[in-house]
Amino acid sequence: MPWPALFQPTNLGPLRLKNRVVMAPMENHYATDDGLVTDRLIDYYTARAAGGVGLIIVELATVDSEVGSTGPGNLTLDDDRAIPGLRLLSSAIIEHGARALIQIGHTGSLGVPHPNRSLISPSVVHANPRAGRPAAREMTVTDINHCIRRFSDATARAVAAGFDGVEIHAAHGYLITQFLSSLSNHRTDEYGGSLANRARLLLELVAAMRQSAPSGFPIVCRLSASEFAPGGIVAEETEQVSQWLEQSGIAAIHVSGGSYAGKEPVSIAPMAIARGHLLGLARRIKQCVSVPVIAVGRLGTPEDAEAAVANGMADLVALGRALIADPEFVNKARDGVTAAIVPCIACNVGCLSKGVFAPNTVMHCTTNPQVGHEARSIPPTKRRRRVLIIGGGPAGIYSAVTAASRGHSVLLCEKEPELGGQLNLAVLPPHKEELRVWQRHLLHRLATSSVEARLNTPVTAAFVRGWRPDVMVLAAGAAPQRLDILGSQHGNVHMFDAVLRGAVQPAGRVVIIGGGDVACETADFILNQRTPIDSLVVVRRGSRIAQDMEPMTRALLLRRLRRNGVNLLPSAQYNEFRDEGLLITDPDGRKMLLRADCLIVATGVVPDRTLDESLGAMGIPLQRIGDCVSPRGFYEAVAEAFAVGCEL
Numbered sequence: 245m246p247w248p249a250l251f252q253p254t255n256l257g258p259l260r261l262k263n264r265v266v267m268a269p270m271e272n273h274y275a276t277d278d279g280l281v282t283d284r285l286i287d288y289y290t291a292r293a294a295g296g297v298g299l300i301i302v303e304l305a306t307v308d309s310e311v312g313s314t315g316p317g318n319l320t321l322d323d324d325r326a327i328p329g330l331r332l333l334s335s336a337i338i339e340h341g342a343r344a345l346i347q348i349g350h351t352g353s354l355g356v357p358h359p360n361r362s363l364i365s366p367s368v369v370h371a372n373p374r375a376g377r378p379a380a381r382e383m384t385v386t387d388i389n390h391c392i393r394r395f396s397d398a399t400a401r402a403v404a405a406g407f408d409g410v411e412i413h414a415a416h417g418y419l420i421t422q423f424l425s426s427l428s429n430h431r432t433d434e435y436g437g438s439l440a441n442r443a444r445l446l447l448e449l450v451a452a453m454r455q456s457a458p459s460g461f462p463i464v465c466r467l468s469a470s471e472f473a474p475g476g477i478v479a480e481e482t483e484q485v486s487q488w489l490e491q492s493g494i495a496a497i498h499v500s501g502g503s504y505a506g507k508e509p510v511s512i513a514p515m516a517i518a519r520g521h522l523l524g525l526a527r528r529i530k531q532c533v534s535v536p537v538i539a540v541g542r543l544g545t546p547e548d549a550e551a552a553v554a555n556g557m558a559d560l561v562a563l564g565r566a567l568i569a570d571p572e573f574v575n576k577a578r579d580g581v582t583a584a585i586v587p588c589i590a591c592n593v594g595c596l597s598k599g600v601f602a603p604n605t606v607m608h609c610t611t612n613p614q615v616g617h618e619a620r621s622i623p624p625t626k627r628r629r630r631v632l633i634i635g636g637g638p639a640g641i642y643s644a645v646t647a648a649s650r651g652h653s654v655l656l657c658e659k660e661p662e663l664g665g666q667l668n669l670a671v672l673p674p675h676k677e678e679l680r681v682w683q684r685h686l687l688h689r690l691a692t693s694s695v696e697a698r699l700n701t702p703v704t705a706a707f708v709r710g711w712r713p714d715v716m717v718l719a720a721g722a723a724p725q726r727l728d729i730l731g732s733q734h735g736n737v738h739m740f741d742a743v744l745r746g747a748v749q750p751a752g753r754v755v756i757i758g759g760g761d762v763a764c765e766t767a768d769f770i771l772n773q774r775t776p777i778d779s780l781v782v783v784r785r786g787s788r789i790a791q792d793m794e795p796m797t798r799a800l801l802l803r804r805l806r807r808n809g810v811n812l813l814p815s816a817q818y819n820e821f822r823d824e825g826l827l828i829t830d831p832d833g834r835k836m837l838l839r840a841d842c843l844i845v846a847t848g849v850v851p852d853r854t855l856d857e858s859l860g861a862m863g864i865p866l867q868r869i870g871d872c873v874s875p876r877g878f879y880e881a882v883a884e885a886f887a888v889g890c891e892l
């Protein structure tokens with residue numbers, strides 16, 4: 245067994261778990277708008293259960309759809325109508341070999357209320373950061389008692405629906421965290437003030453929930469062990485709360501961190517935050533309780549998950565996004581085929597910013613375009629065709645392996661000496677290690693497929709006539725955008741890709757032109773090079789620096805740049821390159837010279853359309869995908885590539 249600690253069976257209360265891997269609760273909005281189970285939801289969880297996970301904690305189910313939910317698609321446990329669907333869900337999970345818990349919670353001031361209903365919170369102070377939402381009103385003691393009853397009723401429904409246990413969501417800034425935290429709880433009654441008072445609601449909930457369930461029914465509690473905010477919950481408090489929870493009969497403590505209302509994006513950490521970043525907190529809690537402790541947070545490789553258990557940091561390891569990216573993660577780890585695991589790159593794009601955090605949409609995934617479509621298999625082709633893919637970036641590779649897996653004969657041509665396209669540049673700035681893992685994975689998939697890949701092979705009309713494809717897919721990608729303003733031929737003007745590739749080493753006074761993600765990541769890269777930099781300025785025409793970047797990644801990147809003294813200058817016009825620097829017009833219309841020894845053009849990339857006309861005129865069906873249509877992110881590139889690969 246390659247990962248002996250991870251695959252060591254264990255107990256959670258009365259439940260026997262076949263391994264130590266827990267699927268972390270994750271909302272996906274595959275439920276109906278009013279929170280009822282759908283076939284799609286069942287298929288999604290069934291795939292993870294069949295994929296070998298020991299314990300699945302089904303996503304947050306609200307105890308109050310009207311004022312305690314994240315909005316349409318949030319699973320509900322506040323109505324008996326939910327029970328039949330949930331029964332199908334729990335039995336599908338259990339039949340496929342996993343144990344099934346369901347998370348129960350209330351979003352408090354972070355919810356999306358029904359019209360004419362106000363949000364509730366321990367105190368009014370907890371402003372709702374989600375734009376356009378009203379501030380929550382302070383809960384009365386009657387509200388608190390109602391809330392406790394709702395949690396116990398929800399527990400009774402979870403029992404009736406056949407779940408093996410429940411988890412209380414007392415993390416991430418939702419209602420129970422709002423009570424636990426002095427930042428949001430300013431009450432002066434028995435539910436505010438001392439830690440014992442702030443934890444009172446949680447402990448009363450546990451007692452009430454135990455009354456609603458058969459004796460020994462496992463109740464797990466998920467806590468944000470630290471809120472990562474001055475004045476917020478700290479680990480010492482959580483140690484004490486965990487001990488109280490243990491005394492109250494809780495079956496396990498699930499140690500998460502942070503708050504969606506806070507500034508530190510640690511609850512669902514983007515790739516710039518180190519793997520295993522919450523493990524230290526899990527270990528602290530483990531040292532002061534004897535019930536099992538579940539660790540979570542960027543532990544999505546078999547190596548990291550194994551080490552967490554083997555080194556005694558936690559008893560169980562919860563994986564979130566790693567199981568979105570690959571439902572077969574656990575089986576592949578068990579079988580020792582780790583290179584085949586589709587990695588989560590912690591981009592937070594498909595699942596969050598273009599998924600459950602975006603209005604009216606559902607969970608997607610950048611590296612797994614099949615998430616949410618588990619029942620839809622990739623159909624084998626009825627007519628084997630010769631498919632020519634032009635371009636070896638992520639879109640080209642993904643469409644090639646998809647088409648080949650359906651039985652087509654696929655040739656992929658890349659004009660450069662290496663595969664990877666824009667991904668080869670994207671991996672170069674700091675904190676992009678996860679992209680390297682994905683890069684290796686894509687190459688592994690290509691190498692283990694039937695695709696013939698040719699490097700150093702530019703495609704011409706003559707080449708096409710010689711190979712005689714039935715269909716072509718143009719995935720030519722994008723090229724760095726040149727800036728055509730006065731003086732751009734100056735010797736001190738360089739392109740960002742030359743900097744990232746190490747062909748140019750900026751030093752002294754540096755100005756970067758273009759304030760999108762490419763420019764900001766280039767600035768980050770330069771700071772990381774440790775060459776002597778006197779000043780670094782990023783100038784942008786638009787008003788918001790790095791505006792298209794995933795918000796958590798953006799916040800961390802801009803903070804790093806500011807902390808390192810980078811001057812971010814939005815809303816400026818750049819007029820002319822000169823020997824002494826860059827002439828700009830500032831937001832107030834004043835012309836000024838930004839003195840610089842090195843000017844770097846990083847205004848992004850433009851579609852590579854060089855082959856459009858010649859190939860388009862050949863009379864062979866031609867599909868265009870990815871950045872050569874218009875430059876976007878990897879999420880769009882893979883989604884398009886997969887769709888085209890399935891259609892050919």
Ligand SMILES: Cc1cc2nc3c(=O)[nH]c(=O)nc-3n(C[C@H](O)[C@H](O)[C@H](O)COP(=O)(O)O)c2cc1C
Pocket residue numbers: 268269270271272303304347413415416466500511512513540541542543544562563564565566595596599600607
């Ligand atoms: C799309 C998505 C939805 C989530 N929904 C929940 C949820 O319903 N309840 C919860 O406690 N945490 C939720 N989380 C947080 C995860 O359970 C987990 O703690 C987090 O993703 C960190 O683990 P990971 O690094 O393995 O992904 C969600 C995370 C994601 C990405």
Ligand code: SF4
Pocket residue numbers: 565566568569587588589590591592593594595596608609610611612
């Ligand atoms: S969208 Fe990105 S962060 Fe989310 S699961 Fe997929 S790869 Fe991971």
